[in-house]
Amino acid sequence: xxxxxxxxxxxxxxxxxxxxxxxxxxxxxxxxxxxxxxxxxxxxxxxxxxxxxxxxxxxxxxxxxxxxxxxxxxxxxxxxxxxxxxxxxxxxxxxxxxxxxxxxxxxxxxxxxx
Amino acid sequence: xxxxxxxxxxxxxxxxxxxxxxxxxxxxxxxxxxxxxxxxxxxxxxxxxxxxxxxxxxxxxxxxxxxxxxxxxxxxxxxxxxxxxxxxxxxxxxxxxxxxxxxxxxxxxxxxxxxx
Numbered sequence: 001x002x003x004x005x006x007x008x009x010x011x012x013x014x015x016x017x018x019x020x021x022x023x024x025x026x027x028x029x030x031x032x033x034x035x036x037x038x039x040x041x042x043x044x045x046x047x048x049x050x051x052x053x054x055x056x057x058x059x060x061x062x063x064x065x066x067x068x069x070x071x072x073x074x075x076x077x078x079x080x081x082x083x084x085x086x087x088x089x090x091x092x093x094x095x096x097x098x099x100x101x102x103x104x105x106x107x108x109x110x111x112x113x114x
Numbered sequence: 115x116x117x118x119x120x121x122x123x124x125x126x127x128x129x130x131x132x133x134x135x136x137x138x139x140x141x142x143x144x145x146x147x148x149x150x151x152x153x154x155x156x157x158x159x160x161x162x163x164x165x166x167x168x169x170x171x172x173x174x175x176x177x178x179x180x181x182x183x184x185x186x187x188x189x190x191x192x193x194x195x196x197x198x199x200x201x202x203x204x205x206x207x208x209x210x211x212x213x214x215x216x217x218x219x220x221x222x223x224x225x226x227x228x229x230x
Contacts, residue, residue: 033218040122042202042222043158058217090157101148101206101218105157 002027004106006091012112013081021076021109023091030096032074033058033103034066036087043090049074050096081113117141118205120221129230133190137203137221140184147179147186150202152223158202162188193228200225 004025013019025032033048035058045058049068063085065077074093078085088110092103117140127133135149146165150158164170164177164186176189186205190197203221 035220040222042118042120043204043220045217045219048217056216059219099163100216101146101204102160102163103218105159108157 002104004091004093004104006089006106006109008109009107010110012114014114015082016080019078019081019111021078021089021091021111023074023076023106024072025074025091025093025104026072027093027104028071029093029104030071031100031103032068032091032093034064034074034076035090035092036060036085037090037108038087046076046089078111081111083113085111086113087111118203118219118221120201120203120224122222122224124225124227126227126229127193129193129195129228131193131228133193133197133226133228135188135190135201135203135224135226136185137187138185139203139205139219141205141207142181142184143207144181144184144205146206147177148204148206148218149175149177149186149188150204150220152200152202154199190226193226195228195230198226198228 007022034046035043044060047066049055091106094103119138149162151161152158162177164179170177174191178187200223202223
């Protein structure tokens with residue numbers, strides 16, 4: 001089954017404790033992206049990757065890191081989480097080219113930072 | 115920074131009616147436009163993409179694009195209670211003939227409720 005998976009699905013952590021949210025896709029997609037969703041603000045893009053070892057900032061990259069060492073995986077790293085990073089996070093992937101914006105989304109990770 | 119604006123709603127329509135969802139964008143360089151549907155507690159899923167001015171129909175859904183006026187709309191005909199969801203408009207500056215990719219900017223979404 002073609003899918004994007006994220007782990008964990010739910011996470012409660014404390015300020016400053018480093019965490020990683022994993023994202024994996026089995027569709028051989030070149031493009032992967034991370035978003036956060038907050039009430040009233042919609043989906044905002046954090047980082048995206050066009051291929052292995054190629055990443056770029058989205059609209060809200062501060063406080064986040066990413067890496068793309070393998071085509072299928074695109075982890076999101078919060079080195080020192082803060083309460084304002086409490087949010088619902090989605091990973092997405094797609095094919096390269098003009099249809100990159102036709103994205104498949106993972107199930108989401110709800111993060112709470114206390 | 116690009117802005118994509120949607121009326122957050124909620125938009126309430128009776129079953130069988132036409133639901134009209136609107137989206138405006140600030141960047142004249144925007145080339146490609148998308149509508150995603152998000153059920154409560156679920157992830158977004160793509161329902162329509164439109165790359166050129168005019169109308170594009172897919173079943174009960176019609177996307178309309180007017181680049182001169184910088185708006186894109188989604189019409190849902192014969193609305194059903196199962197259409198009740200949040201509809202997200204998304205925009206990118208990568209055109210249909212482009213070979214690059216990059217940022218995708220979403221609006222805040224419109225909540226649609228279809229009541230029996």
